[in-house]
Amino acid sequence: MSKKNQQKGPRIHPRANRLRRRAQRERMRNSPAPSEAAKAQSGESVAAEVHAPFYQVLKTAMLLGHVLLTGPRGTGKSYAVMQLARERGKQVFVCQGHADLTAEDLVGSPGLVNGSSSFIAGPLYNAVKQGAWFVFEEANLARGGIGALLNRVLDVGGTLAVPFTGEEIVVPESFRALLCVNECGYSACRPLAESLKDRLRAIHCDYWDDQHETEVLRRALHGLSGEQIRGMLTVAKGIREARKKGETNFDFSLRSLLQWGADTQFRTKNLMESFESVVIAKLGDPAEVGLQAEPIREIARFVLQHAASDFIPI
Numbered sequence: 235m236s237k238k239n240q241q242k243g244p245r246i247h248p249r250a251n252r253l254r255r256r257a258q259r260e261r262m263r264n265s266p267a268p269s270e271a272a273k274a275q276s277g278e279s280v281a282a283e284v285h286a287p288f289y290q291v292l293k294t295a296m297l298l299g300h301v302l303l304t305g306p307r308g309t310g311k312s313y314a315v316m317q318l319a320r321e322r323g324k325q326v327f328v329c330q331g332h333a334d335l336t337a338e339d340l341v342g343s344p345g346l347v348n349g350s351s352s353f354i355a356g357p358l359y360n361a362v363k364q365g366a367w368f369v370f371e372e373a374n375l376a377r378g379g380i381g382a383l384l385n386r387v388l389d390v391g392g393t394l395a396v397p398f399t400g401e402e403i404v405v406p407e408s409f410r411a412l413l414c415v416n417e418c419g420y421s422a423c424r425p426l427a428e429s430l431k432d433r434l435r436a437i438h439c440d441y442w443d444d445q446h447e448t449e450v451l452r453r454a455l456h457g458l459s460g461e462q463i464r465g466m467l468t469v470a471k472g473i474r475e476a477r478k479k480g481e482t483n484f485d486f487s488l489r490s491l492l493q494w495g496a497d498t499q500f501r502t503k504n505l506m507e508s509f510e511s512v513v514i515a516k517l518g519d520p521a522e523v524g525l526q527a528e529p530i531r532e533i534a535r536f537v538l539q540h541a542a543s544d545f546i547p548i
């Protein structure tokens with residue numbers, strides 16, 4: 235049999251082949267980049283994420299033991315914990331501290347399931363049982379008794395007693411507790427017991443440096459210019475300084491910066507107008523906050539007028 239006759243499948247004209255290859259190249263160029271979620275699922279690193287300045291310290295501390303995150307509100311404490319948990323593939327059980335929180339809320343309590351009495355597990359029980367992470371938000375809003383319960387769990391070779399089931403669970407090595415507390419002064423917080431603090435590695439999560447804060451705003455607020463973002467950061471720094479000097483008690487968080495930027499980007503296109511409706515509005519009733527609002531309004535006006543008046547419409 236001749237070579238020609240041995241060929242399998244239909245013969246493709248060389249020109250058709252070229253066209254097919256070109257179409258293939260086009261398709262590859264136009265196909266969307268995999269989403270961050272898809273990259274994370276496939277194990278590819280999510281390089282686009284910004285990490286808080288304290289992220290590396292947190293990473294190391296979590297390898298060694300339990301952690302206490304302190305600092306002003308909105309500096310990315312919770313976000314960093316969740317980021318790290320995702321990175322390490324850890325399951326997280328979260329509990330929000332408040333004045334009426336009981337040990338049962340953390341450990342679990344009797345309840346009805348399909349009409350019969352059963353144990354409803356709390357976040358601390360679940361985390362200990364599964365060797366996961368227990369995140370206690372605003373831990374300093376809870377009463378002292380909760381601290382005593384945690385002391386026993388956080389001890390080396392610690393245990394968790396569960397009165398309803400009669401279990402005494404030995405805390406696995408992979409279990410970690412993370413306590414987040416804001417500086418006292420925002421709300422009715424109680425200082426954490428010294429004995430509890432002694433079992434934790436404390437990390438102070440302060441306001442971010444310019445480089446980190448610029449990066450996170452730049453990525454979140456594509457519609458704003460670099461000049462506008464610089465203006466916003468200068469305003470935030472000015473207000474934070476004024477707070478340190480006792481001229482205002484307004485605490486300019488990263489959260490407020492992101493809200494201000496998003497309002498400007500998607501609604502007003504005007505930094506000063508959004509500053510009024512997002513930042514000043516946090517102070518409360520406009521009729522009552524006149525004097526309180528003035529120092530921070532002045533800082534914003536001054537910075538936005540002088541820093542980059544050509545770029546920032548006010």
Ligand SMILES: Nc1ncnc2c1ncn2[C@@H]1O[C@H](COP(=O)(O)OP(=O)(O)OP(=O)(O)O)[C@@H](O)[C@H]1O
Pocket residue numbers: 284285286306307308309310311312313314414416450488489492
């Ligand atoms: N690394 C980051 N990348 C992008 N956004 C972030 C990052 N860290 C924090 N944020 C954003 O900043 C805001 C504040 O973050 P977060 O809630 O973690 O602060 P927090 O310190 O836990 O606040 P609080 O003290 O009120 O509990 C949120 O809107 C969050 O989405």
Ligand SMILES: [Mg+2]
Pocket residue numbers: 311312313371414
């Ligand atoms: Mg938080």
